[in-house]
Amino acid sequence: MDTSLLLPDPATHAAPGPAPAIEPPGPVEIRMPLYRRLAEHYQGAIQAGTLVAGDRMPSVRDLMRQHQVSLSTALQTLRHMEEGGWLEARPRSGYFVRQPRRSAIRPVQEPKSLVAIDPAQYVGIHEKVSQYIALRQKLAPPIDLSGMTCAPELYAVDTLRQAAMRALRERPELLTSAMPHNGNATFRQAVARRALNAGMRIEADEVVVTHGCIEALNLALRAVAGPGDTIAVESPTYFGLLQALENLGMKALEIPTSPHTGISAEALELAVRTYGNIKAVVVVPNLQNPLGCIMPDANKDKLVRLCEELRLPLIEDDAYTELADGNAPPSSLKSRDRSGNVIYCASLNKVLAPGMRLGWMNGGRWHERVMMLKFTHTRANEEWTQITAADFIASPGYDRHLRRLRQLLKEQRERMAESIAAYFPEGTRLNVPSGGVGMWVELPSQVCSQQLFERALVEGVGVSPGAIFSNSNRYGHFLRICCGHPFTRELDQALRQLGRIGHSLAAG
Numbered sequence: 001m002d003t004s005l006l007l008p009d010p011a012t013h014a015a016p017g018p019a020p021a022i023e024p025p026g027p028v029e030i031r032m033p034l035y036r037r038l039a040e041h042y043q044g045a046i047q048a049g050t051l052v053a054g055d056r057m058p059s060v061r062d063l064m065r066q067h068q069v070s071l072s073t074a075l076q077t078l079r080h081m082e083e084g085g086w087l088e089a090r091p092r093s094g095y096f097v098r099q100p101r102r103s104a105i106r107p108v109q110e111p112k113s114l115v116a117i118d119p120a121q122y123v124g125i126h127e128k129v130s131q132y133i134a135l136r137q138k139l140a141p142p143i144d145l146s147g148m149t150c151a152p153e154l155y156a157v158d159t160l161r162q163a164a165m166r167a168l169r170e171r172p173e174l175l176t177s178a179m180p181h182n183g184n185a186t187f188r189q190a191v192a193r194r195a196l197n198a199g200m201r202i203e204a205d206e207v208v209v210t211h212g213c214i215e216a217l218n219l220a221l222r223a224v225a226g227p228g229d230t231i232a233v234e235s236p237t238y239f240g241l242l243q244a245l246e247n248l249g250m251k252a253l254e255i256p257t258s259p260h261t262g263i264s265a266e267a268l269e270l271a272v273r274t275y276g277n278i279k280a281v282v283v284v285p286n287l288q289n290p291l292g293c294i295m296p297d298a299n300k301d302k303l304v305r306l307c308e309e310l311r312l313p314l315i316e317d318d319a320y321t322e323l324a325d326g327n328a329p330p331s332s333l334k335s336r337d338r339s340g341n342v343i344y345c346a347s348l349n350k351v352l353a354p355g356m357r358l359g360w361m362n363g364g365r366w367h368e369r370v371m372m373l374k375f376t377h378t379r380a381n382e383e384w385t386q387i388t389a390a391d392f393i394a395s396p397g398y399d400r401h402l403r404r405l406r407q408l409l410k411e412q413r414e415r416m417a418e419s420i421a422a423y424f425p426e427g428t429r430l431n432v433p434s435g436g437v438g439m440w441v442e443l444p445s446q447v448c449s450q451q452l453f454e455r456a457l458v459e460g461v462g463v464s465p466g467a468i469f470s471n472s473n474r475y476g477h478f479l480r481i482c483c484g485h486p487f488t489r490e491l492d493q494a495l496r497q498l499g500r501i502g503h504s505l506a507a508g
Contacts, residue, residue, distance in 0.1 A: 035076035038067060042077075043086055046097055057087060057095040084411075085418035105421045108291075108431045108442045111235075111256040114264035126246045129239045129468050135454070141462035143494040148289065148437050149354040150484035154408055156392065156401045160353055163391040167384060174387070179380040182371065183209030183360070187386035190393040191346070191360050198321075199335035200344070202362050208374055209360050209381045213319045213347035216361035217282065218244050219373050220343040223366040224313040225250055225279035232271060232281040232312075234263050236469035236478070238289045241282060241317075253278060254470060259431050259440065262288060262295035265302045272310050280313040286330045287320035290440045290469050290480040292433030294330050304336040311341075313366075319347040322402055324435035325410055340365030348389060350437065351402065356385040408486070409437060415487040416495065423499025425506040437484040443477045447505045450476065455501050461494045 045051045058066060063074035078095050081087045088098040136146060168174060182188070188207040195202045210216040225231060227249030233241060235254030245252050253271060257263045263283055272278050283303065285295040295303075307314040316333045324330050334344040343366060347359040358381070363370030392398050417432045420441060427444035443449060449465040456463060466478025479498075485491060 033076075034069065035073045035080055038063070038069065038073065038077045039080045039084075039086075042081065043084075046086060051097050053097050055097045056093075057081075057097065059094055084415050085422075100418065100421075105417075106429045108259040108429045108440060110258055110260070114256045114258060115267050115270060126243050129243055132453075132465070132468050135457065136462055139457050139462075141457055142460045143490060144462035145482045145485070145494070146462040146464045146480075147482050148484070149350055149482075150405065150409070150437060151486060154405060154484070154486070155353055156397070159392055159397055159401070160388060164384065164388040166391065167387040171387075174384055177383075179383050181375060181380050183207065183381060184383050184386035184390065187390040187393075188360070190390040194393065195334075195362075198329060199331060200362075202334075202344075206362050206367055207360050208363065208367075208370055209358070209386060210345075210374065211378060211381060212349050212357045212359040213317060213345050214240055214244065214359075215378065216345035216347075216359050217241060217315065217317060218248070219361065219370050219377065220313075220315045220345055220363070220366075221245070221248055221250065221280065221282075222373050222377075223343070223363060223369045224315075229279040230275065230277050232268055232278050234283060234288065234291075235472065236290055236466065236475050237282075238284070238317075239468040242471070252471070254472060255281070257288070257291065259291045259293050261299055262291075262293055263303070265299065265306050268303075269306055269310070272312060278312065280315055281307065282315045282317060283333065284317045284319075285333050286318060287324060287433060287436035289320070290438060290464070290466075290478075292431060292436055292438055292440055294324065294434060297331060300331065300333055301336060304333055304342065308339055308341050313343060313364075314341055315343045315345065317345050319350050320436045322351040323406060323409060323437065325406060326434075327403065334362070337364065340367075343370075351405070352389060352392070353385075356389060358385055358389055406435065409435070409483060412485070412487050413439065413483045416481070416483050416491075419492050419495040420481075420499070423496045425499070425502045427506075428502070437482055439481050439483055441479045441481060443479065443502055444506050445477050446508070447477050447502055449479050451505055452479070452498065452501050456498055459497055459501075461497055463498065 042051065042057070057078065060071065060074045060078065063069060063077060064071060078087065082089060082095065085100055086098065087095045089095055185204065187209065188204040192202050192204045192207055208219070210219065221231065221244065228251070230251045230253050231245055232255050233252050234257040236257070237254070242252055253275070255263055255271060256267045262285060268281060285300055287294060304314065314333060318332060321329050321332065332344065334342045341364060343364050344362045345359065346361065349357060349359070352358070361370065413432055416439065417430060420428065420430055424441070425444055425447065429442035431440055433439065450467055453463055453465040464480040466475030466480070469475055469480070
């Protein structure tokens with residue numbers, strides 16, 4: 001069995017230019033199959049421009065000799081890169097670097113204006129979303145790309161199971177004991193410590209444990225506003241937030257949001273000064289749902305300052321930051337908060353375990369009110385999952401898990417983007433985010449994503465139509481597609497099906 005990956009011999013390398021050095025394998029790479037490590041080595045060379053479209057790849061024999069790998073590993077490497085769209089096989093000539101298909105696909109367009117405000121409030125979004133959810137649940141598509149979580153096997157299944165069993169062994173009475181009203185102290189300490197590492201100064205006693213991020217958002221909204229009040233939101237925004245606002249009797253005012261830089265501070269300021277009845281703004285600064293964009297630091301600084309000047313509560317929804325590419329996560333709005341004006345809402349559903357439904361929040365200057373609202377609304381969370389999560393979060397294994405998960409998601413996004421570029425109709429636009437589990441796809445304007453959603457569902461493929469992410473009609477030709485599942489031939493075939501339906505709708 002191959003156990004090492006050696007530097008290529010520049011003198012015998014078939015492609016022009018110097019071959020990049022291969023870093024010694026780290027903890028994540030050690031568990032990665034050798035053919036994958038070798039493929040990533042050459043993919044990195046392509047991304048760096050060392051190998052360009054048209055260059056010949058080393059032959060199977062060259063790979064075996066240069067890297068001292070087996071015939072099977074060399075073949076798997078080339079086939080893996082071909083399936084991922086990095087190479088093309090030419091009969092009797094070998095493998096060549098190909099132009100990525102998605103290099104020809106344009107990014108999602110900016111809003112027509114980042115200042116103009118549409119004053120129309122949404123009406124009945126709950127009914128629209130409820131119909132979408134009911135239809136999806138009724139047909140239960142075998143390949144469901146409509147959610148925003150990863151496949152179960154991508155999480156640390158064994159580690160979490162062991163931590164859960166250890167918690168019960170150490171505290172046999174755990175499931176029959178009353179729960180702490182504000183959450184398990186060890187869990188609150190664990191998330192406060194990670195928040196400190198991210199630049200947020202939050203004490204364990206300032207952490208409120210919640211049932212996922214959606215309860216945290218509900219508590220934040222109830223702390224700063226009441227029925228009939230208006231809340232500024234991004235456009236498009238997560239449909240669950242629109243549902244929550246309607247359930248609370250509040251109104252949403254959609255603020256133009258760039259798919260590259262996030263919510264427009266200028267448009268937000270104009271809205272607040274024009275309408276005068278906006279009680280708060282809810283923002284996802286990192287890997288925004290559904291756009292996937294990360295707000296630049298300068299924009300974050302500006303937004304926090306603006307909200308402080310306007311005395312406008314700023315609610316930060318942070319469910320995806322830990323899934324951003326790289327080892328240094330993007331900064332939060334809360335890390336810039338000096339007055340308690342930012343209410344921070346976080347979730348472990350996407351990064352740790354969807355089945356735990358664990359979230360937490362810091363209420364800023366509304367902390368005491370948030371704690372009382374939590375008590376009156378749902379009481380305390382059960383403690384077993386908190387202890388299990390705290391055990392894992394405090395261990396070195398948690399960061400290893402995150403590094404592995406980020407790498408897998410990055411590969412899955414790249415391969416799905418290639419398939420979308422290959423199969424979807426001409427005029428499709430796509431942003432591939434720098435992290436996370438979702439992609440926002442802009443279809444040709446004549447393609448109704450609701451019709452595509454309904455036809456695909458009948459064929460066993462689930463997606464999220466753009467109409468549910470806004471009360472406006474601006475996103476009727478958009479889709480949100482989940483990238484949280486390993487890329488397989490079945491998944492590639494599902495994307496081909498979506499493309500075929502898109503072509504049919506585009507043709508009228």
